Amino acid sequence: MKKEKAALKKKIWSRSSxxxxxxxxxxxxxxxxxTHVHCKITEGKIEHKFGGFAFARKVARHPRAK
Known part of the structure; x- marks a missing residue:
């Protein structure tokens, strides 16, 4: 249980790693x-960059027409 909490506290600032x-x-x-975005590392994410899994931009949502 303590190891899981310690792993959740591991923060990555370098998106290019x-x-x-x-x-x-x-x-x-x-x-x-x-902010810091939670991400679980799986085998399919090997050889990719960390920044590819923490989107830095918000999705633009247009208001619905009435």
Whole structure:
């Protein structure tokens, strides 16, 4: 239980860092420029960058026409 809480506290500020096989199975929080976004590392995310999983921009939502 303590190891899980410690893993959730691991924060990544470098979005350009590559995810290595040693990270598989861990949960990290990636900084998107405003807040830290929770992300669980799986095998499919190996060799990708951390920044690809923490979107830095909001999706523009247009108001509905009445």
């Amino acid at each position: 590559t995810i290595l096989p040693g990270h598989v199975g861990s949960s990290v929080r990636i900084y998107n420029g405003n």
